Structure formats: C-alpha cells, structure tokens
Amino acid sequence: MLPGFIERLAWITDNLNTTDIKGALVIQRLVMCKLKDNGEPGQMIVREAFRGTTTDELRYNDNYFTYNSTLNATAEVVKFHLDISMWRHENFYYPHCIKTLKGYLKKRTNQVNRKVKPIVRLLQKANPDSRGSRVMCLATGFYPRHINLTLFRDGQPVSDDEITGGDLLPNDDGTYQIRKILEISTKEQREKHKYTCTATHLNLDNKLDVSLELDHGTPFKPVLSSVLTVLALVIVTVAAVIIWRKKHAASSKDEYSSASTEEIVDTTS
Structure with a gap:
C-alpha cells in the first residue's frame, strides 16, 4: 500500500494548493467491505482524505466500479489512476478484505450472532x-x-x-x-x-x-408535595416526642416530691 500512498501524495500535491502547508502532509485511507446475509461477498468502499477532507471515493460491487473525485485533474490522468486502483482492488484489496472479515466472523461467531433486546x-x-x-x-x-x-x-x-x-x-x-x-x-x-x-x-x-x-x-409538583408531606410528618413527630418528654419529666418530678414529703411525715410521727 505504501507505493499507492506515494503516488496519491504526488497527485494530490499537483492538483491542490499546498504552498500554505507547513510540516507533514497527511493522507488518510478508509477501506470497508461487507458480507451479505448469505455469506457472499458484498460491497467494498474506499475513501481517501487530504487535510481532513474527502478527495476520492471508490465503490466496488459485483465487479462494477463507481468513482467520485473532488480533484481537478484531466480525464486522462483520472483514467490512469483509476485503472491502477481497479486492478489493485480486484486482485488484492477486495479478496484480502473479504478473507479478513470472514476470519474475524469465524472467531467471533458467538459474539457477532448474539441477540440482546434494548x-x-x-x-x-x-x-x-x-x-x-x-x-x-x-x-x-x-x-x-x-x-x-x-x-x-x-x-x-x-x-x-x-x-x-x-x-x-x-x-x-x-x-x-x-x-x-x-x-x-x-x-x-x-x-x-x-x-x-x-x-x-x-x-x-x-x-x-x-x-x-x-x-x-409544574413538572416537579408531585415530587415536591411528597417531600413537603414527609417533612411535615417528621416535624410533627419530633414535636410530639419533645412534648412527651417534657410532660414525663414534670410528672416524675412531682411524684418524687410527694414521696419525699410522705417519707418526712412518717418519720416525724
């Protein structure tokens, strides 16, 4: 694939304005292939991008090519590079991609074929x-x-x-x-x-x-009402406990005073 990238770089730099570019020039290539439901080879798509923008797209399906390019090149130059690409796809890229995909599917059969509801x-x-x-x-x-x-x-x-x-x-x-x-x-x-x-x-x-x-x-009215109701119940409960404790303390004090008075009276007699 390296010679292909070198050729592509030369072609792109000849057809695009690269005088304002400093540093490395980056070309990206994305290759995708598919298998049909019956296991037969399906479509293959190759996209190339320069400076983050797609410059070429080639589709190969059932021995038929379609090609689109944003590069400003003559028909003769396009045909020359397209003929080379078509040969590479038919004899290398496409068979290798399908073989790799089938091998992956064979190893990952259980994972790929699993079914999980959303x-x-x-x-x-x-x-x-x-x-x-x-x-x-x-x-x-x-x-x-x-x-x-x-x-x-x-x-x-x-x-x-x-x-x-x-x-x-x-x-x-x-x-x-x-x-x-x-x-x-x-x-x-x-x-x-x-x-x-x-x-x-x-x-x-x-x-x-x-x-x-x-x-x-009032999207949160039901929630707010519930919170206020619970809070009110907590306050009432705490208040009731405090009042009960105060009454209990006062009652215990009165009982203690009475008992002490009776004890003193009994001792005197």
Missing part, C-alpha cells in the same frame, strides 16, 4: 440554564447495532431540527446505546403534552413504546 427509557429533567426542562429518549444495552428510535409528541414525530443527539455509541459490554434529547422551553412548560419513545429492533417482536405525560408548568 432497554428503553423516557426521562425528564430540569434544565437550569434555560429554566425549562429536557426530555430524553434512551435505548441502551442492545445488539446488533441497528435500531430505530423515534420521539413522539402528542402522537406526532418530533422533527429532527428540534432533537439533539442520535449518535450510536458503544457500551463497555459490547452492546450499544442511543439517545435523543428534546429541549422544552418555558413557554411549553405551561402546556400539557404526551411524549412517547418508540423503538424497533431485530430482537423485539413488536415495537416498544414508553410514554410520559406531565404538566410542564
């Missing part, structure tokens, strides 16, 4: 920065990685423009998680909405729905 949660939390709140739709602990997670408001899907997150992230145990977050403004807090988090996954027989219906004007 755990879906719908949470609401106050947002002190905006004085509003935040609704989060979370699915975690699932495998394989493909999942559809949708947040609904009053039965209608929330638009992607309103949602943050949505990236698929790995867990420590090899499963995956994904979360979608919706910011609730102070204006919306005065309205009642029903939110539903819906997930569809390979290991779910049916779609999984989790609903949340709260009054955003």
Whole structure:
C-alpha cells in the first residue's frame, strides 16, 4: 500500500494548493467491505482524505466500479489512476478484505450472532440554564447495532431540527446505546403534552413504546408535595416526642416530691 500512498501524495500535491502547508502532509485511507446475509461477498468502499477532507471515493460491487473525485485533474490522468486502483482492488484489496472479515466472523461467531433486546427509557429533567426542562429518549444495552428510535409528541414525530443527539455509541459490554434529547422551553412548560419513545429492533417482536405525560408548568409538583408531606410528618413527630418528654419529666418530678414529703411525715410521727 505504501507505493499507492506515494503516488496519491504526488497527485494530490499537483492538483491542490499546498504552498500554505507547513510540516507533514497527511493522507488518510478508509477501506470497508461487507458480507451479505448469505455469506457472499458484498460491497467494498474506499475513501481517501487530504487535510481532513474527502478527495476520492471508490465503490466496488459485483465487479462494477463507481468513482467520485473532488480533484481537478484531466480525464486522462483520472483514467490512469483509476485503472491502477481497479486492478489493485480486484486482485488484492477486495479478496484480502473479504478473507479478513470472514476470519474475524469465524472467531467471533458467538459474539457477532448474539441477540440482546434494548432497554428503553423516557426521562425528564430540569434544565437550569434555560429554566425549562429536557426530555430524553434512551435505548441502551442492545445488539446488533441497528435500531430505530423515534420521539413522539402528542402522537406526532418530533422533527429532527428540534432533537439533539442520535449518535450510536458503544457500551463497555459490547452492546450499544442511543439517545435523543428534546429541549422544552418555558413557554411549553405551561402546556400539557404526551411524549412517547418508540423503538424497533431485530430482537423485539413488536415495537416498544414508553410514554410520559406531565404538566410542564409544574413538572416537579408531585415530587415536591411528597417531600413537603414527609417533612411535615417528621416535624410533627419530633414535636410530639419533645412534648412527651417534657410532660414525663414534670410528672416524675412531682411524684418524687410527694414521696419525699410522705417519707418526712412518717418519720416525724
């Protein structure tokens, strides 16, 4: 692969303005191949990037090539480099990638073929920065990685423009998680909405729905009321104990004084 990178570097520096670049020039190459469900070789994708920007993309599938490039080069130059790339892919890159992928799948059969259902949660939390709140739709602990997670408001899907997150992230145990977050403004807090988090996954027989219906004007009223009730009970209990102790102490003192007086009287007689 080294000669290929040297050739690519020469071509890129000839076609891009590199006079303002100081230090090392970096070319990145990403190679991906797939296996079909029946185990047969699938598509292969190769992307190359220079200075963090993709310059070329080549796709190879069923002996058919497609190629896109952002480099400003003549058709003859493109054809020359493309012919070389096609030969390398057919005779080296593609067979080697498929062989490596099959070997990995053979060693990791139990891990790759495992099936784990997602755990879906719908949470609401106050947002002190905006004085509003935040609704989060979370699915975690699932495998394989493909999942559809949708947040609904009053039965209608929330638009992607309103949602943050949505990236698929790995867990420590090899499963995956994904979360979608919706910011609730102070204006919306005065309205009642029903939110539903819906997930569809390979290991779910049916779609999984989790609903949340709260009054955003007082999102923590039930919790606050419970806390105040418990606090009031504690205060009443403590006050009752203090009063009982004072009465008990006074009663004991009176009994002690009476007994002492009777003892003195008996002694005199």
